[in-house]
Amino acid sequence: MFDLLEKYLNLKADFIEIRASKSVGNSVQLKSGEVKDLVSGEDSAASVRIMQKGAWGFASTNDLSRLEWTAKSALKMARVSQKLNQKAGISKEKAYVDRVVIKPKKDPEDYSLEQKVNDLLKINNRMKMKKIASCSLSYSDSISSKYYLNSEGARIEIIFPLSNIFANSTAKGNSLQSAYKSSGGLFGYEVIDEFGEKAEEASKIAVELLTADLIKSDKYDVVIGSEITGLLAHEAIGHACEADHILERSTVLEGRMGQKIGSDLVNIVDDGTIPRLHGTFSYDDEGVKSQRKYLIKKGVVNSFLHSRETAYKLNTKSTGNCRGGTVEVPIVRMSNTFFERGDANFDDLLDIKYGVYIEGFKGGQVNTTQGDFQFGAERGWLIENGELTKPLRDLSIAGSILDTLKRVDAIGKEKPSFHLGYCGKMGQRMRVSTGGSKIRVRGIRVGGS
Amino acid sequence: MCGGSELEDLEELVKKAAMKADQAEIFYLVKTSTSFRGIADKINFSRSSFSKGYALRVIKDGKMGVSYFYNPSEFDRALNTAIYASRFAEKLGIQFPLKKAFTEVKGVYDKKLLKKDENELSDCIVQMIDTVKRKGAMPIRCGAGRNESFFCMLNSEGGEFKSKRTGFSAHSTARFKDTAQTSDKSSHSFFNPVELAEKSADLALAFAEGKPTSGEFDIVIPPTLVANFLRLEPFASFSGEKAFRKDSYFSGKKGKKVADDQLNVYDDPTIPNGMGSVKCDDEGVAANRKALIRNGILNILLYNLETARRAKTKTTGSGFRNSVSHPLGSGPTNLVITSKNITHLDDFKGIMVNSLIAMQNLNQRNGNFSCSIASGAFFNGEIGKPIKGCSLVGNFFDILKNVSLADDEQVYHKYYGPSWTFRGKIV
Numbered sequence: 001m002f003d004l005l006e007k008y009l010n011l012k013a014d015f016i017e018i019r020a021s022k023s024v025g026n027s028v029q030l031k032s033g034e035v036k037d038l039v040s041g042e043d044s045a046a047s048v049r050i051m052q053k054g055a056w057g058f059a060s061t062n063d064l065s066r067l068e069w070t071a072k073s074a075l076k077m078a079r080v081s082q083k084l085n086q087k088a089g090i091s092k093e094k095a096y097v098d099r100v101v102i103k104p105k106k107d108p109e110d111y112s113l114e115q116k117v118n119d120l121l122k123i124n125n126r127m128k129m130k131k132i133a134s135c136s137l138s139y140s141d142s143i144s145s146k147y148y149l150n151s152e153g154a155r156i157e158i159i160f161p162l163s164n165i166f167a168n169s170t171a172k173g174n175s176l177q178s179a180y181k182s183s184g185g186l187f188g189y190e191v192i193d194e195f196g197e198k199a200e201e202a203s204k205i206a207v208e209l210l211t212a213d214l215i216k217s218d219k220y221d222v223v224i225g226s227e228i229t230g231l232l233a234h235e236a237i238g239h240a241c242e243a244d245h246i247l248e249r250s251t252v253l254e255g256r257m258g259q260k261i262g263s264d265l266v267n268i269v270d271d272g273t274i275p276r277l278h279g280t281f282s283y284d285d286e287g288v289k290s291q292r293k294y295l296i297k298k299g300v301v302n303s304f305l306h307s308r309e310t311a312y313k314l315n316t317k318s319t320g321n322c323r324g325g326t327v328e329v330p331i332v333r334m335s336n337t338f339f340e341r342g343d344a345n346f347d348d349l350l351d352i353k354y355g356v357y358i359e360g361f362k363g364g365q366v367n368t369t370q371g372d373f374q375f376g377a378e379r380g381w382l383i384e385n386g387e388l389t390k391p392l393r394d395l396s397i398a399g400s401i402l403d404t405l406k407r408v409d410a411i412g413k414e415k416p417s418f419h420l421g422y423c424g425k426m427g428q429r430m431r432v433s434t435g436g437s438k439i440r441v442r443g444i445r446v447g448g449s
Numbered sequence: 450m451c452g453g454s455e456l457e458d459l460e461e462l463v464k465k466a467a468m469k470a471d472q473a474e475i476f477y478l479v480k481t482s483t484s485f486r487g488i489a490d491k492i493n494f495s496r497s498s499f500s501k502g503y504a505l506r507v508i509k510d511g512k513m514g515v516s517y518f519y520n521p522s523e524f525d526r527a528l529n530t531a532i533y534a535s536r537f538a539e540k541l542g543i544q545f546p547l548k549k550a551f552t553e554v555k556g557v558y559d560k561k562l563l564k565k566d567e568n569e570l571s572d573c574i575v576q577m578i579d580t581v582k583r584k585g586a587m588p589i590r591c592g593a594g595r596n597e598s599f600f601c602m603l604n605s606e607g608g609e610f611k612s613k614r615t616g617f618s619a620h621s622t623a624r625f626k627d628t629a630q631t632s633d634k635s636s637h638s639f640f641n642p643v644e645l646a647e648k649s650a651d652l653a654l655a656f657a658e659g660k661p662t663s664g665e666f667d668i669v670i671p672p673t674l675v676a677n678f679l680r681l682e683p684f685a686s687f688s689g690e691k692a693f694r695k696d697s698y699f700s701g702k703k704g705k706k707v708a709d710d711q712l713n714v715y716d717d718p719t720i721p722n723g724m725g726s727v728k729c730d731d732e733g734v735a736a737n738r739k740a741l742i743r744n745g746i747l748n749i750l751l752y753n754l755e756t757a758r759r760a761k762t763k764t765t766g767s768g769f770r771n772s773v774s775h776p777l778g779s780g781p782t783n784l785v786i787t788s789k790n791i792t793h794l795d796d797f798k799g800i801m802v803n804s805l806i807a808m809q810n811l812n813q814r815n816g817n818f819s820c821s822i823a824s825g826a827f828f829n830g831e832i833g834k835p836i837k838g839c840s841l842v843g844n845f846f847d848i849l850k851n852v853s854l855a856d857d858e859q860v861y862h863k864y865y866g867p868s869w870t871f872r873g874k875i876v
Contacts, residue, residue, distance in 0.1 A: 029776070032694055037776035038534040041517045041527065059497040062519055066499055077483075077495035080567040083575055086491055117537045133695040170696045176814035178696075217819060217842050217876040248488050248589045250622075250629055329494050365807040367823050369589075369629035370837065374821040376810030394817040396810050398840055447810075447819025447840050447876075 001147050002155060004064070005046070008071040009151050013052045013078065015090060017150035018071075019285060020046040020064070021326040025142030026108065028116055032134050033124050035117055045326040048074040054088050055081035060327035091311035091318050093288050095154040100282040104161040104188020108141035111189050119192055123167070126200040131207045133172035137199065139165045141189065146326070154287040162431070163191040164278075164420060167199035173210035177393060179203075179360065179378055184420045185278040185433070205360070209379055212393035215448035221352045222397060223383065223440050225359025226417045228375055230434025233268045233295075234337045234423070235366040236373040236401045241270075241295045241303070242321075242332040243310035245368050252371035252401055253301055262299035262405025265342055269294055270305060272320065272335030278420035279337070279432035281323070285330040288320040295337075299405065307332050328428050336418060339436030342411025347386070349410050349440045355383040356446055358395055361419070366401070374398040374447070396447035404444060412438035456611075458521060459603050462503075466528050467605035470507035470514075470535070472545050474604035476731060477503050478773055483567060484594025487574040490582070493590075495571065502773035507531045508545070512538040513755065517773045541758040546733045548607035556722030559638040562595055562615045570595065577621050577646040584650035586623040593619040593642050600731075608733040616724075621646040625653035628824060628837075630804070635724055635862055656803060656824035659837030667799030668841070668873035669792075669828060669855060676864035677808055678845060679784060687716075687741055687781060689750035693760040698814055698846055699747055707747045708849040711790040714742040716751065716767070717865075718782035725782035725863035734766040736782060745850075753779040786866030788854040794830070797855070797870060801828040802841050816846035822875070839875050848873070 005018045022044045029037040047060035048071045057078025059070045120137050127135040141163040148156040164184030171177050181198040184191055224232065245251040253261075272281050272290035281290050286308045294302040306314070307322030310332060324330030350357070360378025367373070380392040418435035459475055466473030479501040486493045505516045505527050514535025518527040573593040581588040594617070601611040619642035620633035630652035632645040670678075691697035699707065708714070718727045718736035727736050732754050740748045752760060753768025756779055767779045804823040811818035819842040827833040848871045855868035 034539050035537040037515065038537055039515050039517065039774065039776060040530040040534065041774055042519075042523060043774065044519065055492065056494045057496075058494055060500075061498065062500045062502065065520075069499065070497075073497040077497055077567065080571050081485070081492045081495040083492060083571055088491075113533065113537065170814060172695060176696070176698065178814055214817070217840065244488065249587060250589045250624060327498060327500070329496060363807065363809040365809070367629070367806050367821075369624055370627050370823065372806060372821055372823065372838070374807035374810065374840070376807065394812055394815075394819075396807065396819045396840075398807075398819075398821045400838070445840065447842055 002149060004067070005147065005149055008048060008067060009149065011050065011071055011075055013050045013075060015051040015151055017049050017286070018046065019326050020147040021144055023142045023144035025140060026113065026116070027140040028120060030120050030124050030137040033121065038113065046070060047326055050074045050078045051088055051090070052078040053082050055086040056088055057081060058329045062327065088309060089312040090308035091316070093308060093318055095150065095152040096283065096287060096289065097155045100158045102160040102186055104190065106189035108161065108163060108189045109143065123196045123199045126196045127167060127169055127203045129203050129207065131171045131173060131210065132203050133170050133176065135169040135203060137165065137167050139192070148283065148285065148287045150287060156283050156287055158282055160186055161188045163187045163189065165191055165195050167202045169203040169206040171206035171210050177206050177209035179205035179209065182420055186276045186280055205379060208391060209393045212379065212391035214394055215356065215382065215392050215446060217448045218446065219443050220446045221355035221440070221442050222444055222446060223349045223352070223355070223357040223438060225438055226436050227361045227419050228358055228377055229339050229436035229439050230337065230419055231361045231364045231375045233339050233436055234334060234432065234434040235364045235375065236404065237268050237295055238270060238334045238337045239366050240368045240401055241305050243304045243306045243314060244332045246304055247310055247313055251368040256301050258300060260300050261402055262296055263408050264298050265411050266296050266299045266405050266408050267294060267340035268296040269340055270334050270337045274336050277336045277418055277433045279335040281335065284320045284322045285324050286318065286322040288318045288322065290335065291320045293319055296405070305332050305334065323430055324428060331426060331428065333425065333430045334423065334432050336433045338416050338418065338434060339411065339439060341413055341416055341437040343413050344410040345413060346438065349412055349438055350383055350386050350388070352383045353385060356392065357381045357383055357388055358397065371401040372398070373401060394448065398445045398447060404441060407442045407444060408439050409442055410440040414438070456601065462521065462524055463603050463605055466505065466507055469528060470509045470532055472508040472605050474506045474545050474602065475503055476600065476602045476770060476773065478598065478600040480596060480598040482594060482596035483570060484592060485571045485574045486590065486592040487578055487588065488590050490578050490588055492571060492574050504770060504773040505531050507535060508543060509535045511540040511542045512536065513541070513543055514538060515776060541755060543754050543758055545604040545606045546608040548609065549733070549735065551610055551728040551735060553612065553728050554719060554721060554723070554726040557637050557726055558613050559615045562617055562639050563597060565595060565639055573619065573642045576643050580643050580646035581621065581623040581650045584647060586625045586650035586653045589622040589624050589629055591621040591646065602731060602733050604733065610729050610733050612728065619645055621649040623649040623653045626657040628653050628657040630656060630824060637722055652803065652824070655832050656826060656835045659825065659835035661838040662836045663839060663876050665872065665874050667797065667870060669794070669797055669799060669801045669868050669870045671803060671868050672859045672861045672864055672866060674802065674804060675866065675869050676861050679864065687751050688779060689752040689760055690756035690779065692750050693756070698816060699750060702747050703750065705747060706745050707846070708742050708745040709788065709790055709852050710745040711788040712742060712745050712852060713740060713787045715740050715785040716781040717785050720783050720865065723783040727782060730766045730768045731770045731777060732768040734764050734768065736766040739765060751779050751781060753777060783863045783865055786854065790853045792853045792855050792870045794855045794857055794868065796830065798829050800836065800875065801826050801832060805841060811845060816844040818843060818845060842874050842876055
């Protein structure tokens, strides 16, 4: 592949980078035990990014016979963009020459579609139970090869697996309630091992939610489970630490490097190097090595997330966080973002007179400009005098980035657990994971009825 | 963009597939796009892209198998995969449609847009940035881009269609003090994106420095927010398949009251220039205007060939593809909302909720939601004191039953209707 791409590095420009990818994959969807969709295919794509006289041009194709058109289009776009006195640049980084091969324990290509369907049907059977109106399973696997080369001499090839499985159950009583579980990352077919138990758990939760109560919307002391803790780390802090938002002046953390915004207990990390997690990668899409960095250390803003472009503008080094699909302009993204563990056991965390324990996430969003966030929780329990008393449903928490971390007064001592997700930003979708240990936050807004 | 020889090649591929299967269908899509994006007061990047792909469906022994490919040289592998995959499908007895003539909807292809060169498109960015600054707000990001697509479907039963589209879209996000506001628009033809820059700046200025409030109020939400609600619900719930699988609020509610007595919701693919307008769906089934909700009663749900067979009903011509590599789904085209229950905005007193965050937290199945208000204000015929730091809580399906439409009919992407007003709770 490098031979095919190399010649387009000879165009006259200040900087050229070429990315290409090939992948082969399968996906199977089961709905209520029926094979709904089963799709197999091969994808390939390439893109060229060029910087000339301080302006960027980008072009992409999924037809590798059009590489010349792609390279020339990128050059043309860079020339057209030289308006408004552009001053784009990139930070100086080491140009790596490397080949990384991540092997799955069980190569998905070694398992027939027939076996995959049969294994999924077995999992589906575990999801069937009284009051479950429908359930679905969605499985996908792929083996991808990514190629990165640039005019500074970088040549990187990465071969990696990616497999995910999602289970969703809907229970019907007086209303409909649903719950879901997932598993996945840089794995092969082994992702399916032991997922049956998780899928069954999704059905049990959906049924339990039928008899759960709504809570009155108000401020409560809240213990947050690891799935939502991860969302808090990703949505509320991670996005606000993305340096492109800093440059846009659209984050409340602009100008707050070194400032204390949380309690001493709060350490939030973005780490793309943790083996096999869904947000893990060896090199980002600018050829910079993946890294571990503290976004918040002992409550203090410690690091922003950078691409080479944002690092150049803010006079620092890239943190290896520039990511994008092959046909997308790479932008600043997170990897695996989480709260580091503390020293409290669960009983300590529940030391609340009247509050709420929430777990399981249902999506969330942050407005980095205003510093507001909101996350949905799959379920919760009322805490009364340190005991979990009543199950709750349709919950959300909302707050302000600059206020909430100060209200964290205990963090669980259990090992952080991670949950796969896809992060949407500027119309792009990127695999990430989020997680952490349980945390206790005093007096935040809980949405209910 | 797509020459006759490529179509002849497609015919050959369909014939080849039909020799191994009982029926075969190929959907072909080719798309080019050019776009520019600004961040703060600079052009951040410019982009050109070309993509094409083929979706293949075969029916063998009454079962459907699916695959896709990007290059005709990969066809044999894709065909074998699709035939193999059909073994695991349910025997539904689907038949691909026969030959039928369709009349293209007016205004979905505009040659003049394609004459706009890269310089003119990049000028849009410069003008949007200048406009936001002139208004006294801060440009955060903006973008403008055009695209052209050609797509066609051929099947072994003679069914076929060809269609081409142009699209132009732009967006502007402006900030004033603690508030950022976005304005966006899409069309098949060029429009002046400066109007979006002006609007985003005006909104940022109007909603800055809001304060929390709480209580029960008459609420008005603009079409931009209505459309966002409808992307979640009932868009998903109008899915006939979801209802059939009892995974939707609308399950078992056909013929029953689900909305205000005066409310009508139409799926209308025939609107000239409409962003969702099509002459037929991606399976080659004619697309017609249909009432989804008539006088508050759920009238019809949306099906493609496959989901209709499962639900033992007929397709509504609602089978659409997001890409060639994803399975064909079903959904509405343009959503038109009308009602005789009208509120005059000039006389309206209450709260305007302009934007919410985390709307995906709306429970798709029971309609409950609690969403933080990103921008809003007291409203008394016009926007007054801004609010934020509070949440709108309620149930979307209860809103449907109590909604009154405002007298400000608008078009926003695929939504044709006015603002909504209803009694709501802010905490």
